[in-house]
Amino acid sequence: MNWPTGPSVAEERAEAVRKIVPSQPATPWKHNGLLLRIVFTVLAAIAVAAAFGFFALLLLPKGILTAILAIGASEWLIRKHRFFRTGVESALWLFGTFAFIFGLPSQGKVEAILVFAAAAALSGWRMRNEFFGVLAAILAVVYIAAKWTHILAIGIAVLIAIASAFALRRLWQRPSNERLFAGLVLTMPVIGYLSTLFTRSGTSMDVPIAGILGITAAILLAAGIAWRDRVLLISATLSIAFAAIELRDLFHYPAEAKLIFAGVLVIAIAVTLAATTRTASPPFFGTDQIALPFVQRGQNRRVEFSAITG
Numbered sequence: 087m088n089w090p091t092g093p094s095v096a097e098e099r100a101e102a103v104r105k106i107v108p109s110q111p112a113t114p115w116k117h118n119g120l121l122l123r124i125v126f127t128v129l130a131a132i133a134v135a136a137a138f139g140f141f142a143l144l145l146l147p148k149g150i151l152t153a154i155l156a157i158g159a160s161e162w163l164i165r166k167h168r169f170f171r172t173g174v175e176s177a178l179w180l181f182g183t184f185a186f187i188f189g190l191p192s193q194g195k196v197e198a199i200l201v202f203a204a205a206a207a208l209s210g211w212r213m214r215n216e217f218f219g220v221l222a223a224i225l226a227v228v229y230i231a232a233k234w235t236h237i238l239a240i241g242i243a244v245l246i247a248i249a250s251a252f253a254l255r256r257l258w259q260r261p262s263n264e265r266l267f268a269g270l271v272l273t274m275p276v277i278g279y280l281s282t283l284f285t286r287s288g289t290s291m292d293v294p295i296a297g298i299l300g301i302t303a304a305i306l307l308a309a310g311i312a313w314r315d316r317v318l319l320i321s322a323t324l325s326i327a328f329a330a331i332e333l334r335d336l337f338h339y340p341a342e343a344k345l346i347f348a349g350v351l352v353i354a355i356a357v358t359l360a361a362t363t364r365t366a367s368p369p370f371f372g373t374d375q376i377a378l379p380f381v382q383r384g385q386n387r388r389v390e391f392s393a394i395t396g
Contacts, residue, residue: 090212091165095259098214102261115170126173130156134181138188149189156182176213183209199229216265223270224277231281239285240295243278244302244325247271251309251318268317275302275321279328292332299329 093101097113104110118126134156141148160178163169183205192198203225210218223246231239250270258264282295303325310318 091161092170092214098260098262115168116172117170118172123171123173123176127177130174130177131181134178134185138185147189149186152189153182153186156185170213171215176209176215176218179213180206180209180215180218196229196232199225199232203229210266214260214262216262216269219266220269220273224273227274227277227281231285236282236285237294237298239281240278240298243274243281244298247274247278247302247321248305250274251306251315251321254315254317255313271306271317271321272324275299275325275328279332296329296332299325299332303329 093113093115097115100110101113101115101117104112134152137155138148138152141151156178160175160182163172163175163178169175184202187198187201187205203222206218206225207222209215210222227239227243227246230242247270250267253267254264254271258267279295279299282292286292303322306318306322306325309315310322
């Protein structure tokens with residue numbers, strides 16, 4: 087057992103192996119699949135909200151009491167019943183911290199977003215939950231966009247994505263770390279671009295934004311090809327799409343011509359990938375040798391993202 091209480095490095099790696107090879111022995115920790123975790127998260131959110139409202143009706147310090155009740159219940163489930171990644175204990179921790187913030191006096195300042203980001207980061211660290219970590223980064227980018235400029239927000243977002251891409255090159259002992267960095271690589275370009283849509287005035291073309299996205303796409307595409315990493319390729323594709331959307335005013339062509347050009351571009355990218363990875367072993371796009379990065383890492387250093395998030 088380590089501090090804070092939760093699966094050790096060996097147990098977390100063993101559980102990751104068991105997802106791919108079900109015949110492997112189970113760890114003493116209770117886990118649920120993604121769908122059940124979502125269901126239990128919703129139920130836990132309803133329970134925390136009900137407790138918050140109950141304490142408010144009694145004119146008691148609702149934020150503090152709800153946080154103590156929710157986080158205390160979460161720690162009890164973890165320590166006594168070995169709950170971890172079931173959806174219940176993590177949701178209680180997250181919404182308990184949120185309830186504490188909601189119970190504080192509010193002045194409606196934008197800095198409140200940063201407080202929620204800190205709460206999500208704390209919950210993500212305690213529960214080793216990649217979704218909470220990604221949520222903290224998203225809230226931080228939203229805060230930057232609301233506080234300063236959308237250019238700074240998208241710049242910070244793509245820097246986080248690129249830094250996370252390079253962090254994926256390291257052999258992390260815990261699978262949760264890899265899931266976190268993979269989630270940041272995927273979401274940061276999307277959130278960065280969306281933050282520009284909601285904070286800038288007008289809908290006209292913005293060349294600097296397109297340039298930032300184009301540079302990000304080039305870096306992620308080159309890294310994805312060189313490192314045989316599907317997550318980086320997906321993120322690069324999203325960045326290319328957003329850059330093309332931003333530069334839409336430059337292409338005064340019929341919709342049919344744009345679709346033909348997009349199809350040709352996709353084929354060109356596919357041919358390039360096939361040519362550059364033809365000698366890769368294990369196969370780049372194959373599924374017959376999906377090796378766990380925590381067991382044996384060769385040229386294919388990534389697990390399928392759908393597998394590691396499931």
